[in-house]
Amino acid sequence: GHIAHHEAGAIESSGHKVVTLKPENGKLKAETLKAYLADYWADDTHEHIVQPGMVYISSPTELGTVYTKAELSALHNVCREYNIPLYLDGARLGYGFASKDNDLTLADLSRVTDIFYIGGTKVGALFGEAIVFNGDKGLDQDFRSLIKQNGAMLAKGRILGIQFEELFKDNLYFDISRKAVEQAERIKKAFLSKGYKLWIDSPTNQQFPILPKDAINKLKEKFAFLIWPDTGEPKLITRFCTSWATKDEDVDKLIDEINKL
Structure with a gap:
């Protein structure tokens, strides 16, 4: 996936580490995640090992497969058990919704993830993505400040909003x-x-x-x-x-x- 193999090591350059887990058809299974987290916390030497802080998945995946509502729910339950957020990369989200294998709506997605983003640039937008924070969990605390600190605050942010307003008119996002x-x-x-x-x-x-x-x-x-x-x-x-x-x-x-x- 991009987070591990592309983007010139962007995550590591920010002071975090990506730990990859073996997927199945491009997707992370709840059992795989549960086993990894259980083993980590059961290890008496875990203080010497990178502590898991968030689960990052993509849907559609790099292999074009999509997560089902049941799969995301299972992953989300594991994340809640271990008190870490579930983040879904939605760069190709529109194409996932258009898939014959899809059984999710945007409302469903907001219930089975903690953060996700609605891809814009891969589905017709000139620039930008829409990040969605789900629930009152404080995950968006200081987010705007973090954007500015990393040089990503747009001077004319309303242009970003206008794009998504138009994309979601008359079902355009889903149709294209x-x-x-x-x-x-x-x-x-x-x-x-x-x-x-x-x-x-x-x-x-x-x-x-x-x-x-x-x-x-x-x-x-x-x-x-x-x-x-x-x-x-x-x-x-x-x-x-x-x-x-x-x-x-x-x-x-x-x-x-x-x-x-």
């Missing part, structure tokens, strides 16, 4: 997110129709076909997509992403090239 997922499903079907397998069956705007290198080289001539690190295998995992701005004609061109492979 749904369009991206529909485009991704078209791409997925095209790869499957050609006999290519998927690394993971993502229900969101990220798709992960496993392709031979000659097919990758042909598609790279006309399209931009991510290639997983080369392990020396004859086939590699790729990642194709759609967005709110993906046009029908662009997907048509990609599908046409896939059919020629």
